[in-house]
Amino acid sequence: xxxxxxxxxxxxxxxxxxxxxxxxxxxxxxDMDGAVAILRKKGQAVAAKRSDREAAEGCVLVKxxxxxxxxxxxxxxxDFVAKNADFVALAQSILDAAVAxxxxxxxxxxxxxxxxxxVQDAVTERSGVTGEKMELDGYSxxxxxxxxxxxxxxxxxLCTMVAFNKAVEDPTVGKNIAMQVASSAPVAIDESGVxxxxxxxxxxxxxxxxxxxxxxxxxEAALKKAGINPSHVDSEDHxxxxxxxxWITAEDVARAKEIIAQVSAEKAGNLNEQMIQNIAKxxxxxxxxxxxxxxxEYIWDKNFTVTxxxxxxxxxLTVADFKRFTLSAE
Numbered sequence: 001x002x003x004x005x006x007x008x009x010x011x012x013x014x015x016x017x018x019x020x021x022x023x024x025x026x027x028x029x030x031d032m033d034g035a036v037a038i039l040r041k042k043g044q045a046v047a048a049k050r051s052d053r054e055a056a057e058g059c060v061l062v063k064x065x066x067x068x069x070x071x072x073x074x075x076x077x078x079d080f081v082a083k084n085a086d087f088v089a090l091a092q093s094i095l096d097a098a099v100a101x102x103x104x105x106x107x108x109x110x111x112x113x114x115x116x117x118x119v120q121d122a123v124t125e126r127s128g129v130t131g132e133k134m135e136l137d138g139y140s141x142x143x144x145x146x147x148x149x150x151x152x153x154x155x156x157x158l159c160t161m162v163a164f165n166k167a168v169e170d171p172t173v174g175k176n177i178a179m180q181v182a183s184s185a186p187v188a189i190d191e192s193g194v195x196x197x198x199x200x201x202x203x204x205x206x207x208x209x210x211x212x213x214x215x216x217x218x219x220e221a222a223l224k225k226a227g228i229n230p231s232h233v234d235s236e237d238h239x240x241x242x243x244x245x246x247w248i249t250a251e252d253v254a255r256a257k258e259i260i261a262q263v264s265a266e267k268a269g270n271l272n273e274q275m276i277q278n279i280a281k282x283x284x285x286x287x288x289x290x291x292x293x294x295x296x297e298y299i300w301d302k303n304f305t306v307t308x309x310x311x312x313x314x315x316x317l318t319v320a321d322f323k324r325f326t327l328s329a330e
């Protein structure tokens with residue numbers, strides 16, 4: 001068939017495929033439907049050819065019904081494809097099927113029947129249509145009769161769901177907490193849900209950070225006492241740069257290096273270990289407060305924590321579970 005730019009653009013809008021692929025498919029086909037079919041048949045080849053490409057864009061959706069909620073991400077390579085209506089519709093169809101079947105693993109989702117094959121077959125076929133690598137990712141679920149869901153700004157890039165221990169009459173309450181999870185990215189409901197390995201790592205990092213701060217304070221005090229501005233000698237690059245500007249002399253640099261080495265060694269061997277441990281524990285407490293959902297500041301009113309907000313609604317109301325998935329790097 002004779003191919004026009006209007007037809008190429010129409011096929012691109014329908015499929016999200018590249019202009020060159022659309023032109024070639026139209027040239028081979030007898031009509032628009034035939035061109036779409038040709039692009040679909042390319043699915044297996046495209047998936048294999050682009051298997052090493054990063055699928056960093058995509059569509060994240062959330063749904064809850066009949067006591068089951070799920071989040072799923074259908075990933076692709078470009079934002080153009082991610083916003084294509086057919087791509088979003090495929091993601092929604094997959095999520096609908098997963099929730100209806102109450103799937104508990106991504107492998108179960110991929111094996112669900114869809115069209116003439118499985119969900120995985122449908123994803124591969126769509127990859128052929130768009131010419132991009134595609135993959136399912138980020139699948140999570142909650143079983144509860146009391147689930148609130150949230151799709152951040154309805155942009156299909158960040159979704160959350162929250163399960164409560166009892167029914168919540170006001171839907172705004174559920175949405176607010178689901179938005180809290182989206183905004184504050186908690187790691188657990190409360191401290192009991194934080195793995196001991198995470199706590200141990202936070203303490204170890206806090207100890208090293210506190211030791212470094214104590215040594216740095218001692219060094220800065222010694223430099224100031226010697227009449228040297230600590231900010232002028234806080235790195236080799238700064239020392240060279242500031243000598244070039246005439247702010248310090250080579251003698252100042254030599255003296256500063258001597259002070260830094262001597263005071264650092266002396267302070268490191270004379271740290272108050274109990275004070276270090278106390279500060280580290282305090283930092284762990286701050287980490288838990290900021291990263292455990294129930295102890296976080298309520299984003300809509302800083303006078304509340306999430307716990308106190310929920311108790312203001314219902315004394316017995318609490319969060320039983322939550323899930324969150326985003327395409328963005330955090």
